[in-house]
Amino acid sequence: MIEKKFTYHQIGTITSPHKETKGMPIQPSSAKGIKGEIELFSRYSDGLKDLDGFSHILVIYDFNKSTGFSLQTKPFLDDKAHGVFATRAPQRPNPIGISVLKLNAIRDNRLFVENVDIMDETPILDIKPYVSAFDGVDEEKLGWLSEHIDEAGFKKADERFE
Amino acid sequence: MIEKKFTYHQIGTITSPHKETKGMPIQPSSAKGIKGEIELFSRYSDGLKDLDGFSHILVIYDFNKSTGFSLQTKPFLDDKAHGVFATRAPQRPNPIGISVLKLNAIRDNRLFVENVDIMDETPILDIKPYVSAFDGVDEEKLGWLSEHIDEAGFKKADERFE
Secondary structure, three states, rough: OOOOOOEEOOOOOEEEOOOOOOOOOOOOOOOOEEEEEEEEEEHHHHHHHHHHHHHEOOOOOOOOOOOOOEEEEEOOOOOOEHHHHHHHOOOOOOEEEEEEEEEEEOOOEEEEEEOOOOOEEEEEEEEEEEOOHHHHHOOEEHHHHHHOHHHHHHHHHHHHOO | OOOEEEEEEOOEEEEEOOOOOOEEEOHHHHEEEOOOEEEHHHHHHHHHHHHHOOOEEEEEEEOOOOOOOOEEEOOOOOOOOOOOOHHHOOOOOOOEEEEEEEEEEOOOEEEHHHHHHHOOOOOEEEEOOHHOOOOOOOOOOOOOHHHHHHHHHEOOOOOOOO
């Protein structure tokens, strides 16, 4: 296998109350009610047609504050090291983030969103409608997270990934 | 806002029975039981530690067969045009795909997966554990898809995105 590279272009930026890593929610589930705004470059406005019919969106972004990665890492929710692909740590071989956000309204090229667990000024790469029939499953196994999942609702980020 | 660019590196490749776009399932929900295999470059093997504890994974990949995009597009499930961000069409400003796959086993750098709706030889960019507490919501509104969601279970791709 030859390793290919893929270059993507920022399509917009999210504004959020999370100005620094420390203390920010680690997942949308612990960011209930926190509001933010995604502004797309205006040339993409036409691509938003009919998205306002959906209550939730999948937002794909670059963890642009994250630098480097380890193949094994201690995530926020545990003190043991796990493989980076078994965690949601922002420091990964490709620092791509995904969040399911509530979509409250769209005005021109601006999306008003809720449950925001994303850092202020994070570059946005893609937006898709969230469809539980496609994106939701009832997992039977949660691995190392099963013992810690109850903490995810209130646990905040520490300086681990600064 | 200045548009930034982000370059990501392929971390592996998926082998799947879908050799051509036509006739392939359009979502994991219509790909139940279809098996595939993700092979990571061996230097990433250590990053898979403990991932086998999870029953499902989020797989992020490049729609490398997709070329160009329109801001408004007719998706497989409708004959009306919608904004590209209101669809899951592979032809998008950044052709990034996401699928929730069932993880059956991991051996060294190989992941044996199920419910595969991804084209054969698609380059993989990231793998994360799927956690319904983070990734699953009960959406209240499904927009244009509400009238067509029942078709998603059996509808196959046509030549629209070839």
